[in-house]
Amino acid sequence: MVIECVPNVSEGRRPEIVAAMADAIRAVDGVRLLDYSSDASHHRSVFTFAGDAAGVERAVLALFERAVADVDLRTHRGEHPRLGAVDVVPFVPIQGVTMAECVALARRVGTAVADRFAVPVYLYEEASSNPARKNLEDIRRGEFEGLAAKMASEGWAPDFGPAVPHPSAGAVVIGARMPLIAYNINLATNRLDVAKKIAAAIRHSSGGYRFVKAMGIALESRGIVQVSMNLTNYEKTPIFRVFETVKREAERYGVAVLESEIVGLVPSAALNAAAEFYLQMAGFTPDQVLENKLSTLKPEG
Amino acid sequence: MVIECVPNVSEGRRPEIVAAMADAIRAVDGVRLLDYSSDASHHRSVFTFAGDAAGVERAVLALFERAVADVDLRTHRGEHPRLGAVDVVPFVPIQGVTMAECVALARRVGTAVADRFAVPVYLYEEASSNPARKNLEDIRRGEFEGLAAKMASEGWAPDFGPAVPHPSAGAVVIGARMPLIAYNINLATNRLDVAKKIAAAIRHSSGGYRFVKAMGIALESRGIVQVSMNLTNYEKTPIFRVFETVKREAERYGVAVLESEIVGLVPSAALNAAAEFYLQMAGFTPDQVLENKLSTLKPEG
Numbered sequence: 001m002v003i004e005c006v007p008n009v010s011e012g013r014r015p016e017i018v019a020a021m022a023d024a025i026r027a028v029d030g031v032r033l034l035d036y037s038s039d040a041s042h043h044r045s046v047f048t049f050a051g052d053a054a055g056v057e058r059a060v061l062a063l064f065e066r067a068v069a070d071v072d073l074r075t076h077r078g079e080h081p082r083l084g085a086v087d088v089v090p091f092v093p094i095q096g097v098t099m100a101e102c103v104a105l106a107r108r109v110g111t112a113v114a115d116r117f118a119v120p121v122y123l124y125e126e127a128s129s130n131p132a133r134k135n136l137e138d139i140r141r142g143e144f145e146g147l148a149a150k151m152a153s154e155g156w157a158p159d160f161g162p163a164v165p166h167p168s169a170g171a172v173v174i175g176a177r178m179p180l181i182a183y184n185i186n187l188a189t190n191r192l193d194v195a196k197k198i199a200a201a202i203r204h205s206s207g208g209y210r211f212v213k214a215m216g217i218a219l220e221s222r223g224i225v226q227v228s229m230n231l232t233n234y235e236k237t238p239i240f241r242v243f244e245t246v247k248r249e250a251e252r253y254g255v256a257v258l259e260s261e262i263v264g265l266v267p268s269a270a271l272n273a274a275a276e277f278y279l280q281m282a283g284f285t286p287d288q289v290l291e292n293k294l295s296t297l298k299p300e301g
Numbered sequence: 302m303v304i305e306c307v308p309n310v311s312e313g314r315r316p317e318i319v320a321a322m323a324d325a326i327r328a329v330d331g332v333r334l335l336d337y338s339s340d341a342s343h344h345r346s347v348f349t350f351a352g353d354a355a356g357v358e359r360a361v362l363a364l365f366e367r368a369v370a371d372v373d374l375r376t377h378r379g380e381h382p383r384l385g386a387v388d389v390v391p392f393v394p395i396q397g398v399t400m401a402e403c404v405a406l407a408r409r410v411g412t413a414v415a416d417r418f419a420v421p422v423y424l425y426e427e428a429s430s431n432p433a434r435k436n437l438e439d440i441r442r443g444e445f446e447g448l449a450a451k452m453a454s455e456g457w458a459p460d461f462g463p464a465v466p467h468p469s470a471g472a473v474v475i476g477a478r479m480p481l482i483a484y485n486i487n488l489a490t491n492r493l494d495v496a497k498k499i500a501a502a503i504r505h506s507s508g509g510y511r512f513v514k515a516m517g518i519a520l521e522s523r524g525i526v527q528v529s530m531n532l533t534n535y536e537k538t539p540i541f542r543v544f545e546t547v548k549r550e551a552e553r554y555g556v557a558v559l560e561s562e563i564v565g566l567v568p569s570a571a572l573n574a575a576a577e578f579y580l581q582m583a584g585f586t587p588d589q590v591l592e593n594k595l596s597t598l599k600p601e602g
Contacts, residue, residue: 002595034594050595094591179591186583243580259583265591268569274576279544282487282560290395290480290566291592293335294303294351 003102004034004092004179005056007063009045010082011071012038018045020070024062030055043078044087050094053105060089060109061116068117072168073144081137083144084119084170088136091176094267102176103127107159110174114161117169120151121160124175130155136173144170178211181231181270182263183239185246188256192218195225198249202227202242209245211237224258234270240277268292303396304403305335305480306357308364310346311383312372313339319346321371325363331356344379345388351395354406361390361410362417369418373469374445382438384445385420385471389437392477395568403477404428408460411475415462418470421452422461425476430460437474445471479512482532482571483564484540486547489557493519496526499550503528503543510546512538525559535571541578569593 011017018038025033031051038045049059064086071085089109091102106127114121128134132155142150147165150156157163158171165171187195195216202208203215211233218225227246231237247257269286276284286292312318319339326334332352339346350360365387372386390410392403407428415422429435433456443451448466451457458464459472466472488496496517503509504516512534518527528547532538548558570587577585587593 004591032595094595239576239580257581259581261583262585262589265589265594268573268590268592271576271590272569272572274580275540275572278579279540279575280558280560282562284563288563288566289569289572290305291569293566294333294395 001052001097002050002095003053003056003097003105004048004050004094005060005089006046006048006092007060007089008082008087009047009063009067009071010043010073010076010078010085010087011067012043012045012078013040017066017070021045021063021066022047024066025049025059028055028059028062031059039080041078042080043076044080044082053097053101056091057105057109057112061112064113064117064119068119068166068169073170074168076144081140081143082170083140083142083147084166084172085168086119086172087140088124089172089174090125091174092179093176094179099126099176099178106174106176110160113172113174114158117166118162119166119169120158120162120164120171122171122173123159124173125177127175129159139173147171178233178235179265179267179270181234181239181266183229183231183242183260184263185227185229185243185260186219186222186258187225187227187250188258189225189253190218190223191253191255192216192225194250194253194255195227197253198246199227199229201249202229202245209237209242212242234267234273238273238277239270240274243274302353302398303351304354304357304398304406305349305351305393305395306361306390307347307349307393308361308390309383309388310348310364310368310372311344311374311377311379311386311388312368313344313346313379314341318367318371322346322364322367323348325367326350326360329356329360329363332360340381342379343381344377345381345383354398354402357392358406358410358413361387362413365414365418365420369420369467369470374471375469377445382441382444383471384441384443384448385467385473386469387420387473388441389425390473390475391426392475393480394477395480400427400477400479407475407477411461414473414475415459418467419463420467420470421459421463421465421472423472423474424460425474426478428476431456440474448472479534479536480566480568480571482535482540482567484530484532484543484561485564486528486530486544486561487520487523487559488526488528488551489559490526490554491519491524492554492556493517493526495551495554495556496528498554499547500528500530502550503530503546510538510543513543535568535574539574539578540571541575544575 034048036047067085093102110121199214199216200206213230334350336349368386394403411422500515500517501507514531
């Protein structure tokens with residue numbers, strides 16, 4: 001079982017404090033720290049680690065231990081919106097685990113955080129039981145500074161923990177979501193209007209695919225434009241469908257697709273789905289992938 | 302490091318003997334037995350296991366121990382050509398290992414087999430240093446019954462071991478090769494001539510791609526035809542190129558591709574290459590695949 005966890009912490013300017021947080025995660029059995037990075041202007045750090053449910057739970061609690069001790073939101077100023085020392089904790093199902101299990105994990109970790117640190121917890125995305133509290137942006141609106149008032153208003157009692165903010169650590173948003181894929185398609189043109197029109201055609205907010213966020217931007221140094229996207233559920237809105245739609249929409253303006261690119265990581269299943277589509281594969285199952293077969297077998301002897 | 306090994310043994314009729322061979326492989330630390338199956342008419346069994354270099358070496362030697370004790374080629378009759386009790390041992394690079402390392406492993410195992418069991422060893426495929434002794438079929442021609450005469454003839458001294466066959470166990474062919482992909486493309490027609498013409502167009506032996514073996518066959522019960530293939534090097538002759546060529550050749554006869562199918566296992570990289578091609582992905586690297594990143598990282602604590 002592999003669950004990915006990508007907590008965002010409101011500390012991006014003191015490398016030694018961030019390194020101590022990374023060490024706290026590394027010290028947990030059954031968890032691997034894959035990556036972490038800090039942004040000073042955002043005053044924020046993002047950690048990526050993976051493990052089984054018990055492992056990632058321990059690692060989140062270890063991270064809280066450090067963050068509640070070392071981060072004080074009362075003096076924190078950065079460009080990125082935030083409402084807590086540990087601001088947001090998403091659990092992401094990667095392998096051998098269902099979304100329902102990640103939701104259960106989010107609730108369990110939320111309960112533990114509230115009990116142990118007296119930090120109020122909001123559940124979001126798949127873990128949310130309230131449509132008005134599903135999107136991170138809605139929960140975070142007002143930020144730390146507006147949190148006490150917001151928590152006192154109707155509909156904003158936290159899912160777990162006290163009904164008032166932790167004095168220095170604020171609140172935290174914990175939940176479960178599909179892996180995000182950062183995906184860009186570059187067009188063989190410098191016409192920014194074309195990229196913007198295509199982005200509007202495919203993104204959810206303006207009538208496009210359910211799990212696509214997109215914008216058109218210029219890559220000035222290369223003299224081309226890009227449809228820059230986040231795919232938020234690659235099972236329900238797969239890469240190949242988005243690619244084919246962008247290609248077709250571009251044709252309508254006499255523009256060709258130059259290339260596409262994945263920024264950062266992509267689950268193997270998202271690429272396999274593209275191979276399956278284009279090769280018109282019948283009856284393909286993930287356990288035909290040699291590496292999957294190797295990883296799911298138990299050691300024998 | 303993951304190396305796959307697919308030894309073929311000349312015993313397919315005594316399940317208890319085959320099961321003892323499987324147990325001998327399972328008992329080796331660092332090795333996983335993925336599959337084994339026997340064919341009574343061929344009088345032959347195929348084992349598939351994987352592990353690191355040291356593990357698969359120990360497993361091959363453990364298999365020899367059983368096979369040399371339990372198989373006697375002097376009384377062995379089956380439909381499949383063979384020259385040894387353990388007939389052929391290919392090492393296949395899967396992950397974190399080069400072909401050169403698999404060749405070195407084949408030579409090391411060959412030396413050990415010759416020393417320990419007095420079985421002569423021929424190296425084949427990538428491990429061969431002699432173009433006339435690269436193909437398995439060429440080495441095996443004449444089979445066990447013609448082996449003594451063949452070994453005495455010019456150019457057929459073994460690579461390792463005695464220059465005469467082992468009395469009961471014959472000789473063995475050991476080497477390294479890329480993973481085979483069994484790949485079929487079904488055509489939306491019952492015209493067998495079309496499948497045969499396309500097979501001839503794409504297979505190496507009649508002028509096609511270097512690493513394709515192909516034939517056209519009828520799938521009577523479905524009323525369609527199939528181009529049935531083995532892809533012997535998916536890096537140099539990738540699946541997507543074969544698929545696109547078959548599709549284009551079929552068009553020339555007014556025939557559409559109905560679907561394609563992979564029989565058995567396929568390395569993840571072969572599917573990723575198809576995704577990369579069709580999605581026109583720029584600058585993609587295997588370490589962007591989340592699962593690869595997880596598997597290559599060492600446990601940290």
